Amino acid sequence: RAATWAIVALCVLVVAHVDAFAGAFSAAGPASKAAFARGTGAGLARGITFRPSLRGGSNGNAKYFMSSAPINAVGVPASPRDSIRITPQNAVQMIDDVDVFIFDCDGVIWRGDLLIDGVEAVLEKLRAAGKKIFFVTNNSTKSRRGYKAKFDSLGLNVNPEEIFSSSFAAAAYLEQTRFKETGKKVYIVGEVGIQEELDLVGVPWFGGEYDKEKTIELKKGYALPHADDVGAVIVGFDRFINYYKIQYAQLCINENPGCQFIATNLDAVTHLTDAQEWAGNGAMAGAIKGCTGQEPLVVGKPSPLMIDYLASKFGIQPSKIMMVGDRLDTDVLFGNNNGCKSLLVYSGVTTEAKYMGPDNKIAAHYYANSIADFF
Numbered sequence: 116r117a118a119t120w121a122i123v124a125l126c127v128l129v130v131a132h133v134d135a136f137a138g139a140f141s142a143a144g145p146a147s148k149a150a151f152a153r154g155t156g157a158g159l160a161r162g163i164t165f166r167p168s169l170r171g172g173s174n175g176n177a178k179y180f181m182s183s184a185p186i187n188a189v190g191v192p193a194s195p196r197d198s199i200r201i202t203p204q205n206a207v208q209m210i211d212d213v214d215v216f217i218f219d220c221d222g223v224i225w226r227g228d229l230l231i232d233g234v235e236a237v238l239e240k241l242r243a244a245g246k247k248i249f250f251v252t253n254n255s256t257k258s259r260r261g262y263k264a265k266f267d268s269l270g271l272n273v274n275p276e277e278i279f280s281s282s283f284a285a286a287a288y289l290e291q292t293r294f295k296e297t298g299k300k301v302y303i304v305g306e307v308g309i310q311e312e313l314d315l316v317g318v319p320w321f322g323g324e325y326d327k328e329k330t331i332e333l334k335k336g337y338a339l340p341h342a343d344d345v346g347a348v349i350v351g352f353d354r355f356i357n358y359y360k361i362q363y364a365q366l367c368i369n370e371n372p373g374c375q376f377i378a379t380n381l382d383a384v385t386h387l388t389d390a391q392e393w394a395g396n397g398a399m400a401g402a403i404k405g406c407t408g409q410e411p412l413v414v415g416k417p418s419p420l421m422i423d424y425l426a427s428k429f430g431i432q433p434s435k436i437m438m439v440g441d442r443l444d445t446d447v448l449f450g451n452n453n454g455c456k457s458l459l460v461y462s463g464v465t466t467e468a469k470y471m472g473p474d475n476k477i478a479a480h481y482y483a484n485s486i487a488d489f490f
Contacts, residue, residue, distance in 0.1 A: 191451045192478040195470050201458070201483035203490070209481060210489065213456065214435040216241060219416075220252040220262075222441035222463020223486065226389035230269045231462050233487025238271065240490055247429065248277060253380035253415040253445060255282040255351030255396070258311035281379035281415035282308035285349050288377070288414050290316040299346025302367050304360045304399060305353050305379070320349075322363065327355030331362060341366040350403055350411065351379040352396040354387075365406040376403065380415035382445065384464055392464055417449035439486060441465055443477040456480045 192198050199205065218224060224234050241248060250262075250273065257265065259278050266273040286309070289301070295318050303309050303323035313320045321342075331339060339359075345367040353360070367374050382395035400411050426433050433454035440446020441463020450457030461467055462485035469475060470482065483489075 190480070191457075192480065195475055195478045195482075198459070198479050199481050201481050201488045203488075206489050209437075210241070210244065210246070212435070213246065213437040214431050215247045215249070215429070215437070217249045217251055217436060217438045217450075217455075218486070219438075219440035219442070219446050219463075220250055221254055221386045223439060223460055224250065224271070225265075225269060226386045226462070228268075229389045230271070231485055231487070233485065235271060237486045237489050249279065250277055251279045251416065253281045253382050253396070254385065255280065255285065255308045255379040255415075256306040256354075257282065257308040258315075259283055260311065261308055280308065280312075282312045282351060284414040285309060285351070285377060285379055286312035286316045286318065289313070289318050289347065294318060294347065297346050299344050300342065301347045301349055302342075302345045302364060303349050303351070304356060304364050304403065305349060305351030306355075309349055309351050309379070322360065324355065326360050326363070327357065329357065329359040331359050339363065339366065341370070343371055345371055345374055347375040347377055348403070349377045349379070350396070350400045352385065353399050356399050356402070361402050361406065364403050368403070368407045368409055376407065376409045376411045378411035378413050378415075380445070381411070381413060382442065386463065416445040417452060443470070443475065443479075447477055447479045450479070451477075458483065460485050462486075 199209075201209065223231070225231060238248060250266075252262065257280065259275060259280055262278045262280055263273065263275050266278070282305075289295070294301075295316070301313060301318055301320040303313075303320050305323055307324055310320065310323050339362055341363055348364045348367050350364065368376050378400040379396060381397045381400055383397045384392040385395040387393040403409075404411060426436070434456065436450075436455040437458055438446055438450030438455050439458045439460065440449070441460050443459065443465055447457045447459055449455075457479040458481040459465060459470060459479040460483050461470075467482075
């Protein structure tokens with residue numbers, strides 16, 4: 116099916132879960148077998164077969180890693196107007212029909228550093244009802260450890276193994292493809308989240324926050340030197356992106372044979388504060404794409420292998436999983452493309468006017484003002 120293998124390593128597990136996970140994937144076949152460990156310096160995942168392919172749709176020609184097994188969407192509405200608005204009456208049935216809820220974070224759980232009203236109570240009630248909960252974010256500025264600290268600061272009791280970030284996905288991709296064995300390094304356009312996750316898998320890197328104040332003095336005959344042993348450039352959200360970083364990244368990609376261009380996501384906008392939308396990693400990745408002519412390999416949402424893991428480990432059908440998010444081209448497609456249910460909330464980047472507008476062709480199964488409408 117059209118699916119992205121890179122994100123499978125987002126299934127973060129404590130060491131005690133490693134054997135159970137590997138066993139679950141063994142049943143699915145040798146190409147799916149993997150062992151996972153939480154960020155303790157142990158291997159994240161090994162033995163996974165990746166298949167290069169392209170995903171079209173709203174992300175254009177951005178490259179993803181796909182598996183080959185087909186999967187059908189579960190009753191995806193023909194248009195947004197066929198979606199079901201969540202009300203107190205139908206929410207009961209919706210929750211009864213779902214075993215696992217996967218929540219995006221920015222725009223669903225919080226906006227900036229503010230918890231969205233009603234979230235804590237909803238999560239508590241879902242857990243009390245026996246529902247499994249996971250959190251997935253395309254924001255790479257924090258590692259899993261960093262996100263655990265953010266959940267704690269907002270008063271949310273979340274287990275570390277329930278948190279998956281695109282910074283972890285990037286590190287897991289490099290480990291699974293045995294990048295470290297090439298002896299090459301990674302240049303980072305991004306922030307501390309990517310740095311911390313690469314450290315956990317032992318992949319050498321430079322750049323990132325250490326280059327945020329670097330400048331270039333343009334003068335006659337000057338050429339910016341760059342390392343010829345850079346085998347990958349990872350581009351994540353970067354509040355300190357500058358011309359030096361862009362130039363260094365393009366030199367590595369354009370002049371180092373085989374250098375990979377990896378993006379944690381292509382989100383157009385994000386919520387840095389609760390007051391407005393801010394340019395997302397699509398702007399950073401777009402700057403590198405513009406000067407290299409190369410499409411990035413995207414390791415963040417939409418990506419389906421976490422769905423495979425959940426279905427395998429817990430013995431549930433994808434149709435019993437609900438993806439809840441505020442973005443159409445990542446969150447909703449993540450659910451729709453992988454046989455899950457999808458629920459769009461208006462508490463993030465997508466407004467009702469945009470969702471119901473004539474230009475939108477992506478439909479969720481359900482929609483709500485926020486997850487507070489669940490109860």
